[in-house]
Amino acid sequence: MANIGYGEFETTEGGTSRAGLLARLERLLPGTTPAGTTWRGHHLPLSSWRWTQPDGPVLLAGDAAGLVKPMTGKGIYYAVATGVLAGRAAAEAVRDGRPESAGARYRSTVRTLLGRHLRHTATTARLAAAPMVLAAGMRAARRNQRAFDDLVEIGLGRGLLTRRVLTGLVR
Ligand SMILES: Cc1cc2nc3c(=O)[nH]c(=O)nc-3n(C[C@H](O)[C@H](O)[C@H](O)COP(=O)(O)OP(=O)(O)OC[C@H]3O[C@@H](n4cnc5c(N)ncnc54)[C@H](O)[C@@H]3O)c2cc1C
Numbered sequence: 292m293a294n295i296g297y298g299e300f301e302t303t304e305g306g307t308s309r310a311g312l313l314a315r316l317e318r319l320l321p322g323t324t325p326a327g328t329t330w331r332g333h334h335l336p337l338s339s340w341r342w343t344q345p346d347g348p349v350l351l352a353g354d355a356a357g358l359v360k361p362m363t364g365k366g367i368y369y370a371v372a373t374g375v376l377a378g379r380a381a382a383e384a385v386r387d388g389r390p391e392s393a394g395a396r397y398r399s400t401v402r403t404l405l406g407r408h409l410r411h412t413a414t415t416a417r418l419a420a421a422p423m424v425l426a427a428g429m430r431a432a433r434r435n436q437r438a439f440d441d442l443v444e445i446g447l448g449r450g451l452l453t454r455r456v457l458t459g460l461v462r
Pocket of ligand 1: 295359364368
């Protein structure tokens with residue numbers, strides 16, 4: 292079995308329909324798609340400006356919680372970080388004899404860890420949708436190692452849009 296990530300602008304000819312994706316894959320790897328009759332695909336549950344988790348004892352972490360980086364499709368950091376927080380919230384709720392309080396405890400700790408970062412990530416994704424801004428970001432990263440590090444931290448961890456990055460974009 293193979294699990295393959297595929298990035299595509301929604302404006303691409305053929306869009307993200309099954310037929311469009313198969314046609315483009317056939318162009319990239321001729322002869323592969325006739326065997327792909329049982330292939331399935333789905334959109335990644337990309338994170339947005341605000342994250343939420345209902346009250347109660349059921350806790351969602353990682354991809355299941357809609358925590359996937361909107362620019363890169365990456366989610367390992369979120370999955371590990373929220374998995375740890377979910378485990379702690381569940382253990383504390385059980386220890387206190389109030390399992391139904393797990394949701395509220397978990398929501399609060401995830402928002403403390405990721406709330407600000409998710410707002411910055413959502414803003415970065417919006418900005419990067421403009422090719423001019425994306426190119427300016429690349430140039431800023433090339434000029435300044437620390438701006439590069441900041442962008443990597445946004446793309447892989449829980450970094451924020453720093454003054455260094457913003458200054459680099461404006462220049
Ligand atoms: C091709 C590809 C490349 C990627 N590259 C990167 C990368 O470079 N960096 C990065 O950060 N992220 C990357 N990602 C994303 C990353 O893999 C996911 O965000 C991350 O694995 C999510 O972890 P998770 O624990 O939330 O979910 P998963 O890793 O999907 O784990 C969920 C588990 O639940 C199991 N499961 C599902 N249903 C049931 C059920 N009913 N009963 C029991 N078990 C069930 C599944 O089999 C699976 O093992 C990539 C994803 C893909 C597909």
